[in-house]
Amino acid sequence: MAEITIREIAKRCGVGVSTVSRAINNHSDINPETKQRIMDVIKETGYIPNNSARNLKRTDAKCIGVLVKGITNPFFTPIIEKIEQETEKKGYALVLRHVEAYENEVNVALELEKEKRLRGIIFLGGSSKHDADKLRQLNVPVIFATIGSDISDNLGRNAYSTVSVDDAVESRKMVEYLIGLGHRKIAILTEGNDQPSIVSLRYEGYCDALNKHGIKLDEKLVKYVDRRIYAMQNGYETTKALIESGAKFTALFCVSDVLAVGALRALADAGIRVPEDVSVAGFDGQEIAQFCVPRLTTIRQPLADISEETMRLIFDLIEEKRGHKHLIFPGELVEGESTRKI
Amino acid sequence: MAEITIREIAKRCGVGVSTVSRAINNHSDINPETKQRIMDVIKETGYIPNNSARNLKRTDAKCIGVLVKGITNPFFTPIIEKIEQETEKKGYALVLRHVEAYENEVNVALELEKEKRLRGIIFLGGSSKHDADKLRQLNVPVIFATIGSDISDNLGRNAYSTVSVDDAVESRKMVEYLIGLGHRKIAILTEGNDQPSIVSLRYEGYCDALNKHGIKLDEKLVKYVDRRIYAMQNGYETTKALIESGAKFTALFCVSDVLAVGALRALADAGIRVPEDVSVAGFDGQEIAQFCVPRLTTIRQPLADISEETMRLIFDLIEEKRGHKHLIFPGELVEGESTRKI
């Protein structure tokens, strides 16, 4: 069965292909009756325009691309929803693209920009460190949302924007909060910091806080999760290992809420009460934090602000109203039921 | 800055465009030295082939498409991972496409099939009821995974495949389990069943079970969640309303684990102990079910089997080894700590 094309529709309607194109694309310079006739035939035949051909020819596609590393992470859900809303409001189309863990998001963006004629690109998730030159190969504005970056790097500073919390600062905030509650033996569940990442910044904040308060970093209280398994499971097993190691701790700081959920379960299984025996804190402020038992003390990222400013910024950049910016929003320490004064 | 094209590369290398194309696509009929020279220039210039142009011309793209409604639903994560693995193993490329809630997934598929020259399509999430004629417009094999359907419909039966659990049967299994534990006043948290969906099948199973055991359906125990808000919040609020309605119940069956998590929290807030005062059951067997406190009794969907068979089937269909099938796998009732005998 031969694919039906615009030519075929034109033939059946007894009009030229450009007229059909006009009908499809809602151009004004077309007789409404002709248009109706064409639309009828299109519906009848089930004709669907080929997007590859359209993208190839089209120059003015108002399209913004969102590349998400870890798209199944519910953390991104509210951000994506906001992006969708604002994009539509501006009359732009959205291309949401999932980036595999092993893929380099900038490479994917490079491809997608050409394929879809993107006008702007938003990165969610993934690395916080990118080659500025490569970034500049993207001929359209680029924003990293919820991914802070090393903006002391003057080369990179003007190659892209960032809208995020300061992960190191927020992390320190949480650890200082725990210290303020009287904790000195504070364990941490973090990821391997072989790559520069948000998580390594959170680990940094932990170290800073301890340091500032004259608490010596105890290697035995630093546990790295194995990235390869799902996060809750990860948090569970690593916490179990921590407990079984016999190391003494009165608080456990997890670099994400999801890890913390696993930790809560592991502690419960070991008969360790939260917060009576051990305080537990998370990071992110995901939905689960306020629904788990006990509710989790966490750093809530201001996702509404972040998404809003991201959208404002991307359109300003597209319209060349201003240059690249690095916006930092404060996180909010939400006290749950998982921490207590000792 | 003019986009760099294959012509430009050819010119710079002093070769024809087809030679460059050969280099890019790893064709064998090319001098390794020429190829190397070309690849060097490509790297140097940062040239990236335009995918729209490639897809337009290409006829043999070995590509399978996965359309996911609700891609941020972690339920799909393990399935998608399996699909990725198997697709790669077969030397196929994967096009993962997010379908908006308001979009019709079949329409999106129709577009994508042409754009990307798909050879097969897998649907995850979304409606279980589709127009068979429209489905047949897709010229490639179609499978609905984890979405059972009304296969008594003879027209549709041969237009697509399904690989799933029988949601009505599994749901009945769970409710009968609760009945077996001595519960008679069993409330349910479900979605509005205005649309034919998986959830409506689960509700059906609930009714069947009650009916079979001579328990009259009590409208006051049937609570519909408001779809528009996030699921846990949804489960929380609806359960709260149920509690405040004053209706008496000893068990609460939630049509998804995520709803159940919200329910657990609402019960805890009301000072109702689980499972001592009320038993709670979920559905799906998501990761959270085994990490929440108390662990959730749920129906675990055999996602490994489902994904495996889906992949086997799609390739068989592509290679025309066999026709459409409707595979049903049994779910597993996992006893957690959230239910008890009364």
Place this chain on the structure above:
DNA sequence: TTGTAAGCGTTATCAT
């Protein structure tokens, strides 16, 4: 092994 040229299915330009 390599180059030339003809499409792929659209949209944009330019006549009419």
Place this chain on the structure above:
DNA sequence: ATGATAACGCTTACAA
């Protein structure tokens, strides 16, 4: 308001 026709950037016969 409409129709030819030339791109868009690539792959793939077909020639050389």
